[in-house]
Amino acid sequence: MERKYTILAVLLIVLALGLVVLPKKKDLKEADPKALLSAITEKSRYLSVDLVTHRIIENDPTLMLIDLRPAKEFKAFALPGAINIQPESLLSVTTLELLNQPGKDKILYANSDLMAEKAWLLGTRYSISRLYILKGGLNEWYNTFIKQGDVSSTASSADLDLLSFRNAARQYFTGAGQTSEAPVAAKTPEKVNVVRKAPVAKSGGGC
Amino acid sequence: MIGPIISSGIVSQAWDNIFAVILGMGFGFALESSGFSSSRKIIGTFFGYDFVVVKVFFTAAIVASMGLLYLSYLGLVDFSLLYIQPTFLTSAIVGGIIMGIGFSMGGFCPGTSLAACAVGRIDGMVFFGGMFIGVFLFSESFPLFENMYYSGSQGAKMINSVFGISPEMFTFFLVLAAVGMFFGAAWVQKKVKKIEY
Numbered sequence: 005m006e007r008k009y010t011i012l013a014v015l016l017i018v019l020a021l022g023l024v025v026l027p028k029k030k031d032l033k034e035a036d037p038k039a040l041l042s043a044i045t046e047k048s049r050y051l052s053v054d055l056v057t058h059r060i061i062e063n064d065p066t067l068m069l070i071d072l073r074p075a076k077e078f079k080a081f082a083l084p085g086a087i088n089i090q091p092e093s094l095l096s097v098t099t100l101e102l103l104n105q106p107g108k109d110k111i112l113y114a115n116s117d118l119m120a121e122k123a124w125l126l127g128t129r130y131s132i133s134r135l136y137i138l139k140g141g142l143n144e145w146y147n148t149f150i151k152q153g154d155v156s157s158t159a160s161s162a163d164l165d166l167l168s169f170r171n172a173a174r175q176y177f178t179g180a181g182q183t184s185e186a187p188v189a190a191k192t193p194e195k196v197n198v199v200r201k202a203p204v205a206k207s208g209g210g211c
Numbered sequence: 212m213i214g215p216i217i218s219s220g221i222v223s224q225a226w227d228n229i230f231a232v233i234l235g236m237g238f239g240f241a242l243e244s245s246g247f248s249s250s251r252k253i254i255g256t257f258f259g260y261d262f263v264v265v266k267v268f269f270t271a272a273i274v275a276s277m278g279l280l281y282l283s284y285l286g287l288v289d290f291s292l293l294y295i296q297p298t299f300l301t302s303a304i305v306g307g308i309i310m311g312i313g314f315s316m317g318g319f320c321p322g323t324s325l326a327a328c329a330v331g332r333i334d335g336m337v338f339f340g341g342m343f344i345g346v347f348l349f350s351e352s353f354p355l356f357e358n359m360y361y362s363g364s365q366g367a368k369m370i371n372s373v374f375g376i377s378p379e380m381f382t383f384f385l386v387l388a389a390v391g392m393f394f395g396a397a398w399v400q401k402k403v404k405k406i407e408y
Contacts, residue, residue, distance in 0.1 A: 009397075013390045016273060020386035023280050023379040065297040065364045107295045107367030 035131050043128050050139040053148045054166065056111060057173050060084055066107060072114040072123055073142070083113070083145070084177075094123055095130070103132045113138035113145075149173050239326050248327040250318025250334050251406075257315050259403040262396035269389040276382045300363030317341070 035043075043049070059067045060083060069086035071078050078088040093099055103110055110127075112120040112135065120137045127135045138145065149170055159167070222230075245263065246252045255261025282288040314320055317338045319327060324342060327335020349356070371381035 009393070013393060016277075016386050016390060019277055019281075020273075020383040023277065023284075024383050026284060026379075063361060063364070065299075065361075065366055068366070101372075105367060106290060106293060107297065 035129050040129060044125070049124060049128075049135070049137050051111060051136045052139050053145045054169065056083075056138055057145070057149060058169070061173065061176055066109055068102075068105070068108040068110045069138075070103075070110055070112050070123075072112060072119045077115075083142075086113075091119060091123060094126055100130070100132075103127060103135070109134045109136060111136045111138055113141050115143055116141040149177060238322065239329060242323055242326040243330060247323045248330050248332060248335065250327070250332075250338075253320075253323060254315070254318040255406070258406075259399050260406045262400060265396060266393060269392055273382070273386050273389050276378075276385065280379060280382060295367035295369070298363075298365035298368045299361060300365055302360045302362070305359065313342075 056067075056069075060069075067085070069083050071082050071086040071088045072091055073082075073088070075088055075090070078086075082088065087102070089099055089102075110132065112123050112127075114120050117137060117140060120141060124135055124137050140147075155167060156163070242248060245267065247264070247267075252261055253264050256264045279288060279290075279293075283290055310320070317324070317334075319335060319338045321342060324335045324338040328339050353360070369378065371378045374381065
């Protein structure tokens with residue numbers, strides 16, 4: 005092999021060795037207090053149960069659900085694909101490695117927002133990106149998807165679509181068979197089209 | 212230009228396609244000028260008379276990985292802004308086998324076949340046509356393959372985390388492997404009868 009290639013090969017090895025021997029940078033950089041304050045005041049950290057459920061059903065590979073409840077509750081029930089992390093181990097090296105995975109939306113949840121809020125604040129302070137909270141927690145998710153919702157007679161077509169999605173999601177998660185909701189959902193739009201246009205128009209005018 | 216220039220807001224999203232065209236032209240020029248539009252040059256890797264393809268791919272991998280790590284160390288690149296393609300293990304293995312068979316049979320990969328088309332090579336055009344037929348058939352029959360396509364999802368997984376070592380250490384081993392391959396390829400090339408093309 006020519007001398008110039010040998011020199012290049014040696015140079016490459018030296019450069020690669022340099023990467024290994026360079027002193028490690030402190031990985032845990034804390035967020036700037038102003039940026040943290042701005043993040044706290046913004047509401048973009050909340051993801052609705054509908055959005056998250058849609059992503060679960062779609063098998064979104066960028067979704068990472070983090071269940072912050074005790075292991076016993078997690079074993080009893082958890083959202084599909086969720087990982088159980090105890091709040092006390094949130095800053096362990098393994099958890100931080102997991103949370104620092106690029107290309108993933110990390111969605112925190114517990115029974116309510118309280119624990120997820122604390123974990124979000126801690127994670128954001130450690131500059132973990134794409135960290136979100138499931139708005140309302142598992143209680144909200146249960147109330148939305150597992151409990152039967154009432155259909156308002158003034159429901160708009162968007163509301164009916166949402167209800168239809170929630171019914172489908174209920175079947176997806178519980179395996180429950182088709183009940184009488186579908187005919188109700190099918191009948192209601194007729195009423196909306198004919199009679200209930202006025203409230204929608206009023207609302208639009210008001211805006 | 213998924214990241215980090217656009218994702219950090221230095222250049223607006225609207226420039227995405229402009230960058231893609233300019234980079235594509237540069238890539239095509241580099242392929243043609245280094246002889247990659249010839250299927251005989253590419254197929255030389257399998258017969259042992261020309262290892263330029265392997266050398267180029269390894270060089271690209273080590274230069275890019277070392278460059279990213281040094282830029283990150285100097286604070287010029289934020290890793291969290293880079294998009295990492297999620298890993299789907301099953302489809303990667305199946306796709307890799309199909310790609311390997313196509314590569315060794317046709318003597319082109321998708322990019323080099325386009326370079327060959329651009330300079331008027333008939334074999335490149337046939338390969339390119341075949342590739343489009345394959346894409347069409349796959350798209351039309353996608354529901355049949357959908358489960359396999361999405362199976363083995365690993366998320367945005369990095370190979371160094373699979374081995375449980377740091378990215379720097381992995382890059383060091385990659386450079387050692389590449390340098391070993393450069394010398395090994397030169398040795399094999401000397402032993403194999405030279406083919407003029």
